[in-house]
Amino acid sequence: MRLSVPSKIPGLPVLAIVLLLVPIVLNDEFYLDIATQVALIAATVVGLNLLVGYAGQVSLGHAAFFALGAYGSAILTGTYGWTPVPALLCAALLVATLAWLVGRPILRLKGHYLSMATLGLGIIIAIIINNEGWLTGGPDGIPVAPFSVMGFELSIFDEYQVLGMTVSGALAWYALAGVLLLLAVWIAQNLIDSPIGRALRAVRGSEVAARVVGVDTSHYKLLIFVISAVYASLMGSFFAHYTGFITPQLATFEHSIELITIVVLGGMGSTYGVIIGAVLLLLLPQLLTDFHEYEMMMFGLILMLTMIFMPRGLLPTLSGLLQRSWPRRVRSSGQED
């Protein structure tokens, strides 16, 4: 019984049940729209968390990878007439290559140079998206075709017949986003549980210990950086198809900070924690619409307060508190010293 690491196998069914309950409790287009966006962003931060929480590296340009996925899909399907699936895979491959090229020299160095490099990369990508209007539509944005697989189109404006029931497009999209989130969590947990994940956790625990037993730490940091960028790119592609219209706003530094804030708030290294972080942080602007201009300040404040009062993040702190309230049961599961 280890509460500090919410056990991996039951976590997934619990998440699935919560995802199933949402449309039952809140069957309304408005809420489903928010839930779909939250699920896609949550899947993105599950990937980012692999980098931050397990490799101990910070990316300040993840919004740019998200935007590249979105624009890649928009341009390949819109301008070049590709179907969505090859388009999003191609965009992800491009992002993976870019992340690899940037990460390879940087991650050989000790320290937090990756943050600097990704900060610069993010700004450059935002500028390119803004300025290359012939390709990206410039500051005005660009429309995106609905998502489709083998001729079957998924649009929020349509209705679908499933097993004799009428399902709104919004609900169908929510279902897709939910499945994507479950897949994102399943793959992330598989990776963490594997020898690769162990090597990554060791980088955080003691990098020198990892190296003397043969772990090529820079290789694994690079691998996880590329994976987290691919997560962002794929979710960016789905996000673009879902919203049907994207602007350079997606690639901004503010958006990158928002993603990092979610990870820190939810709990670095806690997959389910960062999902809770995503829910909280993305609902916040909905609750405080009057304070929209202060959103950036709010993120800064949340980041600061989390770091000061619960540096491990929300879920690990809470489960730590639970553990302390049942000290006897937990201790008896350990060894007698």
Added chain:
Amino acid sequence: MHAVPSQNDPVEPDEEKGRRAGADLAVLSLSKAFGGVHAVEDLTFHIRAGAIHAVIGPNGAGKTTLFNLITGLYQPDRGEVLLDGQPIQGMAPERLARRGMSRTFQNLQVCMNMSAVENVMLGRHLHLKRNFLAALLRWPSLRRSEQACREKARELLRFVGCEAYLEAEASAMPYGALKRLEIARALATEPGILLLDEPAAGLNSAETAALERLVVRIADQGVTVVLVEHDMKLVMAISHQVLVLDYGRKLAEGTPEEVRHNPDVIAAYLGG
């Protein structure tokens, strides 16, 4: 040279018996300075395969620096290190691990964010299939190899005397047990040569006696053991060869008996 199974040892892991023979190590004119301080200066010695070789000397004699040079954590200024005749100086630690070199640390390097078993499983890293797709999709073959790896790690924990901590988190273990955990992790790599940096520091006399038996058992399996140690009783009891350093230079070298009666050594230790 083939591995010799240790006698009367019920917890000895079976696969350990088939491990590779110990590696021999030669250090030639090795030098390293930090600023103006010559931590290791023009040092030459040879460590025979399968031997227990102790490196002793007063504090600041350059013992840990020597270990860090041999294991690739520091780059030497000059000189050569040969492992089984192959030059390895300046090679990164992760590459040296592939060549059968492993070590422990004077100030513990244990992953406190993992359990005891996981720390030892980390030591199996090079012996595991690390197929990326299998990891992402949790293929059955990967699950089986992880299960086998876990079993192996538990055996090693028993072997080093950590049987009480098979289910423990590393952060919940006492100091003495963590020292043995590091040895288990190093053994998990199946090393040809094992460098132990002050393994008895901070241990009580019972723990030191257990450590003494453990080191002898490790050497019995054919692993070359090099240890830096201040506990002279331990050093004199188990070492085949002793190297004495002072101010980064070789002061004396020989069997424990020879070193004990060397006037230079007596002067360095007693005359200060």
